[in-house]
Amino acid sequence: DIVMTQSPDSLAVSLGERATINCKSSQSVLYSSNNKNYLGWYQHKPGQPPKLLIYWASTRESGVPDRFSGSGSGTDFTLTISSLQAEDVAVYYCQQYYTTPYSFGQGTKLEIK
Amino acid sequence: QVQLQESGPGLVKPSETLSLTCGVSGYSISSGYYWGWIRQPPGKGLEWIGHIYHSGNTYYNPSLKSRITISVDTSKNQFSLKLSSVTAADTAVYYCARQRDSGWSDYWGQGTLVTVSS
Numbered sequence: 001d002i003v004m005t006q007s008p009d010s011l012a013v014s015l016g017e018r019a020t021i022n023c024k025s026s027q028s029v030l031y032s033s034n035n036k037n038y039l040g041w042y043q044h045k046p047g048q049p050p051k052l053l054i055y056w057a058s059t060r061e062s063g064v065p066d067r068f069s070g071s072g073s074g075t076d077f078t079l080t081i082s083s084l085q086a087e088d089v090a091v092y093y094c095q096q097y098y099t100t101p102y103s104f105g106q107g108t109k110l111e112i113k
Numbered sequence: 114q115v116q117l118q119e120s121g122p123g124l125v126k127p128s129e130t131l132s133l134t135c136g137v138s139g140y141s142i143s144s145g146y147y148w149g150w151i152r153q154p155p156g157k158g159l160e161w162i163g164h165i166y167h168s169g170n171t172y173y174n175p176s177l178k179s180r181i182t183i184s185v186d187t188s189k190n191q192f193s194l195k196l197s198s199v200t201a202a203d204t205a206v207y208y209c210a211r212q213r214d215s216g217w218s219d220y221w222g223q224g225t226l227v228t229v230s231s
Contacts, residue, residue, distance in 0.1 A: 001175075038215065038216060040216075040217040042159075042218075044159075048223075049208055049210075049221035049222060049223055049224055050151075050159065050208070050218075050221055051221075052217060052218060052219050055213075055215075055217040056215075061219065093158065093159055095159075095161075095217070097215060097216020097217055098216075100172045100174075101161055101163075101172075101174040101175060101176070102161045102216055103161060104158055104159040104160070104161065105158070106158045107158045107159070
């Protein structure tokens with residue numbers, strides 16, 4: 001099974017500042033035949049279901065603000081929020097869908113400093 | 114728009130079977146995609162349970178495989194989860210979700226808390 005490890009576990013950032021969350025997979029999630037990274041990012045707020053932000057490691061889901069961006073390839077990935085807004089307070093998860101069982105990182109709790 | 118809604122008992126006794134159904138509206142399950150279940154134990158992260166293709170093909174997380182059954186009823190546009198021999202460790206919020214062919218989940222139900230307790 002692929003193990004996903006996020007860092008940090010929690011993060012406090014001032015409003016308007018940049019937030020960066022890292023995700024590392026125990027093996028590459030880059031599929032060589034199509035050069036796509038099978039990696040997604042979700043935002044999870046209390047009392048709500050997770051919301052898809054990013055798929056293919058860097059493609060924003062429709063309707064997601066452009067302050068959210070994803071990068072990385074192979075085993076190392078980053079979710080960046082360029083200018084933190086109050087509504088971005090949430091737990092963020094990465095997920096690999098390269099191979100079943102699809103697996104999530106442990107989550108990163110993002111708060112306002 | 115696509116909507117999913119979980120339903121089922123909120124309390125299950127230890128050793129019994131947890132049964133949940135996910136009703137889908139705004140999209141016909143028989144049109145395609147995978148349909149999956151994910152859970153979140155209290156205070157913990159997300160765990161992918163398994164999925165079913167519209168044709169009925171399934172994949173289960175090996176950590177739960179011996180206890181899980183996921184089925185689909187295209188006539189009712191719903192799919193279901195059964196988890197047998199539950200223990201307190203199965204207490205969680207259970208989510209159903211539509212899963213794109215490549216693997217990410219783009220629509221989720223609101224989630225339902227299932228508590229395992231006598």
